Amino acid sequence: MVGKKSGKALRDEGLERTDNNMDLSSWPQIAAINQKNYYTDYLKRDDQYLAFRLQNEEARTKMAKNAKDRDRALAMAKPEVTEAEAEADGEATMEDAEETPAEAIGSKVIVIHVGSQNLRIGLSSDALPKTVPMVIARKSATNESEDHDEPKPKRMKREDGSAEDPENQFGPEWSAEFNRMSSDLKVRMRQNKRRMLPNSKEMVVNFNRRTSPETISEHNDPSRVEWTELSNPPPEYIVGQDALRIPDSSNPRYKLYWPIQNGWCNEQDYQSKRMLFLDISLILENAIQTQLGLTSKKEWPQYSCVFVIPDLYDKSYVTQVLDMLMREFAFARVCFIQESLAATFGAGFTSACVVDIGAQKTSICCVEEGMCIENSRVNLKMGGQDVTQAFVKMMLHDHFPYADINLWRRYDFLLAEELKKSLCTMSEASVSPQVFDFHLRVSGQDTQKHTFKAFDEVHLAPMGFFEPTIFDNDEKLGGRRKLIERSVDIYDGQPNDPVSGAQSEIMTALAPAIPASEKTNGEAQAAPTDAQATPARPQQPNAIGRVQEQEATPHSSVAGSPAPEAAPTPQAAGAGSSAAPAPAAQPARPAVEYRDDILPVYALDNAILTSIAHAARSDEKKMRDFIGGIMIVGGGSLTTGFNLFLEERLQILRPGFAKEIMIGVPPRDLDPQVVVWKGASIFGKLSGTNDSWIGQLEYDRLGHRLLAYKCMWAY
Template sequence: MVGKKSGKALLREEGLERTDNSMSLTSWPEVNPINQKNYYTEFLKRDDQILPYRLQQEERRNRMTTHAKNRDRELAQVGLEETTAVDPDIDLGDDVGLDDTTVPGQEQLGSKIIVIHPGSQNMRIGLASDSLPKTVPMCIARQWAKSESEDRDGEPRPKRQKTNSGSVMAPEKMFGPTFANEYTTMSTELKIYMRSNKQRVLPNSKELVVNYNKRIEPESISEHNDPLRIDWTELTPKPPPYFTGKEALRVPDYSNPRYKLFWPLQCGQYNEKDYDEKLHLYNDITVIIEEAIKNQLGLRRKREWAQYSCVFVIPDLYEREYVTQTFDMVMRDMGFGRIAFIQESLAASYGAGYTITCVVDIGAQKTSICCVDDGMCVEESRINLKYGGFDVTETFIKMLLFDHFPYEDINLKRRYDFLLAEEIKSQYCNLKIEDVTVQPGEFHLRAPHQETRKYSFKFYDEKYLAPRGFFQPDIFDNAPKLDGRRKIIQPSTNIYSGSLDDPLSSAQSAIIHACVQLSGKDTTNGDPNGNLPSTPLRQPPGLLQRLNEPNDRSSPAGNSAAGDDEDSTPAPGGDSNPKNGQNLLSSVFQEEILPIAPLEHAILTSILYGARNDERKMRDFLGGIMIIGGGSQIPMLDLFLEEALKKAKPPNAKDVQVGAKPRDLDPQVVAWKGASVFGRIPSTDDLWIGRIEYDRLGARVLNNKVNWIW
C-alpha cells in the first residue's frame, strides 16, 4: 500500500511547483478591482457635462460681460460718477439676442436670419425681417439627352390608353373603366344631391358640353398682338449646365441642347424615381437653394453666409435621413453660422397666433394634419396623406378630356402645358354648388416658337368634382406615387434593434392599417412579391363609433385615445398599444403602403389621438381647425370641409369650426411667416445649433437641440 504524499511532493511530481523568484509578471502597478456593491459616477448626469449646454452657458456669460462693458463705457462717456452694478444672476438671454440686435446701431431684427420652407412644387425663402417670402419653383433643368416630355417614348400625363392598332381610344375610354365608373358615380350623386336641395338640373347638360367642345377650333393670335406673351429662357451659344426656378420652367421643351426638368422633392419626400444616385439628388436641392439665396435675396458672396443664421422648416412626420442630410447641407455646403429646425404645423401656429389648433396643410402633393397644443406638436396626432393640389389639377384635366376638351393633346409633362393646367384650375375650380351649371370658358395656349392659340370650351360639373377628390380620393391617380421608393436611399434604422427610426404616429398607423384592411390582403406574409396595396381609405373602420362612445375610462375611445395604459383597446385597425406607432406596423411593410384617406376622416383621426381622452381639448381642436397651403385656395373649401366634418357626427359636432384665413395672410406663406417669427424670439436660443456643435458632434447634437423627441 502506497503511503499518502504531501502537497509539496504532488506539486513537484506533477510539475506544478513554482520555480521563479517570486517576481511579478509586469512592472505596471496593479489596480485592485472595485467594490461592485458600492461605487457611483456622475458621468453625463449634469447639464454642464453636455457640450451644447456648456456652450450655451459660455455664450450667456460672454453676452453678460459684453453688455456690462458696453454699459460702463456709455456711463463713462456721459460723465456719470455713480454706476449701477450689474446683477451677476441676470439672464440677458431674455433681452439680448444671439445676434445682439437690440444694441444701438445694429441692423434690423431678423435681417441676419434666412428662413427656408421647401415644398414639392414651390419653395418659400426670405429674410426673417421680410414681411413676405419669395416664391421659387422647387425644380432644376439640367442638360440631358431627352427632356422629361420625351421620356418613356413620349408617354403623356395623364396617361391615355390605346387600342390594339396603336391609336388613342375615345375620350370616354382613354382613362380606363375605373376612372370612368368613379367619375360617372360622382356625377350621378351630385345630381341627386342638387335635386334634393331644390336646385335646377338640366337633363342634357353633359350632351351640351360635349357637342360644343367637339366643334370648337382654336383661334390663332400673332405674337405682336398678344400682350401677355411669355418671355422664354434664351440659350446663349455656350448655354449653362443648368437653370433653376422660374427660368427652368421657361426653357423650351425641344431646345438645343435638351434640358430635363427635375423635381427633387415629391409627395413631401425625396424623389427617388427620377434619380439614379443620391449624390445627384442632394446636389440638386443644394443648387436650387443656393441659387435662390443669390438671386432672390441678393447674397451673392458665399463667404458672407457664415454671418447668417438659418431657420429650416421640416415636415411634421419627417424622415431622419432628410433632416440629417439637410443639417449637413446647410452647415457644410452652404456654410451658415447657425441653424434651427421647426416643424410645419408648429410654424403655422406661430404664424397664425394660435395656441391650440388642428393644422391642415394642403400642399401640392401632400396633406399634413397635426394638432398643436401650447407650442408643441402632439406627436401621436400627426398624419401625412399623399395627395394635394396637383392631384386636383390632374383630375380636373382628365375630367375635361373625358368631356371632349378641345385641346386634346395637353400633356402635363410639357412645361407650358403644366403652367396652363395650373392656371385653368386656379381660375375655374371651386366648391360652390350653386355654380354647377353649363358655363363657357377660355384660355390662351402659349408655346415656344408658336403663335398663341385661343381656345373656347364649356364645362359643367368638372370644376366642382375635381376638388371633391379631397373627400373621395379614389378619383386620384394614386398608383404611381410609390414608384422608385427606397431605390437609392435606405430608411434610417436603429443600430441595436434594426427597427426603423423614422417617426410614425398612432394616427398615421391607424390610417395605414385601415388601408391594408380594406384591401383584404394578408398583412402577415404580404403578397408573393412582397408588396402591399395602396388602396385609398374611404372611412377608418370603427373611427366614428369610437368618437361617439362615452368619454370615460371604460370606453374603447377613452382607453385607446389615452394610449398610456396596458389594457387599452386597439386603435382603428391596429394592435393593442397605440402609444408607439411602430408597434402597430410590426408585421407590415410600412414603406410599401400609401397613406390615402378622405380629408374629413383623417382630421377626425388626428383629433382623436391629439385629444388623448380630454373632452376639453377635443372641443378646442374641433373648434380651431385651420387649413393652409396652396391647395387650400380653392373657393368654399373651408365651408365644404366644415359641413363634411359635421356630417360625420363626431362628439361636440356643434363646436366644429374651420377658421378663415389667419390674419388675412396668404395661406401659402403662413408656415414661413411663423418660422420667421420663431427665428426672432430670444427665448428660442436653446434650439440654435452652432458651428462648434456641428463640427464636434454632427447629427448627434439634434438629441439636445430640437423641441421634439428625436
C-alpha cells in the same frame, strides 16, 4: 477526527505552501461593486453636454460684455451736464442714429421652406417670402415629354392602335367612378333645392365637340409669354421660373428635375443620392443669390438659417440637409422647426389642428402649447397637383376641345395649373354649364384661343380630397428607398424615423389583407374575430370611443390598431390599390409604420378626425378644443368654398359636435401659402428664448448627434 498536521509532515508530503503570499499578477486588483448601492452621475448633469456648456459660456460672455459696456458708459459720463449740453447731446445722438441705423431684428437670419412644387425663402425681417419653383433644368438629349411615350394623363387605345373615345380613354373603372360622383352631386343639389337642367352634361359635350380654336398672331397677343433665351454657350443648368419657360423644342434640349416629390426626396428620377442633393443645393444657392441679393458666398458665414421640415420627417433627409447647410453654405447657425408648429407661430394660435394642403402632400397635426402632439401627426400623399390632373381627365372625358393636352409638356402643365386655380370651386351654387376660354401659347407658334364649356368638373376635381380613388396614385411609390436607406438605431438596428398613432391607424386601414397561408396561428385566430366584430369600419375610425393608449416612442407597436378586413370599403380599397402586395416570403406582418409598400392616400375628413382622436386621447374637452380650432393652410386650400364644404363634411360625420366644429383661416388676411414660412421667420427672431441653434463648433465636434439635444421635440 484527524488532528492538524505539522509543517514537517506537510513538507514531507509535498503540501507545504511556498508562494510567499505574493499576488498572482502585478495588475491592481479592483474590488467588485456593491450592486445593492452604487451611483453614477454620468450624463446626468447639463454641464456634461457640450451643447449646454457652449450655450452657458455664450450667455456668460454676453453678460460680461454688457456689464463692461455699462461700466464704460458710466465712467465716461460727465458729472454735471447743463440743460443746453444735454439738448445738444440728444440732437447729436439722433443724428448719429440716423446716419448709422440699427440693424433690424432677423436681418441676418435666412428662412427656408422647401416644398414639392415651390421654394419659399426670405430673411426673417421680411414681411413676405420670395417664391421660386423647386425645379432645375439640365442639358439632356431629350426633354421630359420625349422621354415618356405615353402622354399625361395616360390614355387607353383600341387594339388597332387608334385613339379611344373620350368617354372610354381612361378605362371603365375611372369612368364609372366619375359618373357615380356626378350622380351623387346631382342628388345633393336637389336635396339643397338648387336648380339643375336635366341635360346639362349633354349641352357641355355637344358644345365642346363643335367648337374650334381661334388663331391669334403673336404681335396681337397682349399677354404673350417671355420664353427663356439660351446664352451662347448654353448653361449646364437653369433654375426656377426660367427653367419652366425653356421652350420644349430648345436646342440643346433641357430636362426638368423636381428634387422633392410628394414630400419625399425624388428617388425615381435620379440615379444617385449625390446628384439629388446637389440639385437641392443648387436651387437653394441660386435663390439666396438672386432673391436675397447675397451674391458673395463670403457673406454667408455671417448669417443664420431656419429650415422648415415636415412633421413626419425622414431622419436621413434632415441629417443630409444639416450637413449641406453647415458644410456647403457655411452658415453660422442652423435650427429646424416643424411645419405645423411654424403654422401656429404664423397665425398666432397657441393650440390648433393644422391641416396643410400642399401641391403633392397633405399634413395634419394637432399643436398644443407650442408642441406638436406626436401621435396626431398624419402625412397623406395627395395635394393640389392631383386635383389638376383629375380636372384635366374630367374635361377630356367631356370632349375638351384641346384633346392633345399633355402635362409632361411645360406649357401644358402651366396651362392646367392656371385653369385649375381659376375655375375649380367647392361651392355647389357655382355648378352650372358655363362658357370659359383660355389661350394656348407655344414657343415659335401663334397663340390659339379655345372656348369650351364646363359643368360639374370644376366641383368634382377638388372633391378628390374626400374621395381619393379619383386620383391617379399608380406611380407615387416608384423608386422609394432606391437611393436613401431608412434611418436605423445604431444600437438595435431598428428603424428610428418618427412614428404616429394616427398615421399607423390610417396605414393599417389601407394595408392589403394578409393571405391565410402567411398568418401565424395567433393571427389566423385573432383576425377573423376582429373582422366579425367590426364589419365595415376601416374607413370610419371611432374618433372618441376607440383610441388606444399608445406609447410615443420610436418603436411603438401597432398591435392596438384594428386588423384590416378581407373586403375593405371601396374608398379604402381604391386608395390603397396602388400599393404593392405584401412580400410572399414574409412569414409575419411587420409593423405598419415601417412599411414602404403602402401609399398613405385617405379621405381628408376622416384623416382629420383620426388625428384629433389621437390628440384628445378620449378627453372630451380636448376633443372639442381641437375640433373647434381646425386651421387650413397651404396652396391647396385656396379653392373657393373649400373651408365651408369641409366644415359640412365634418358635421355630417360627427353630428354630436356639429356646433363646435369650426374651420378657421389665418388671421390678418395672411396668404395661406406663406403662413408656415411666416411662423418660421417669427421663430428666427426669438434669439433670447430659442435654444435650438446649432453652431459650427458644436457641429464639428458632435455632428448630427446634436439634433437629439437641440430639437424642441423628441428627435
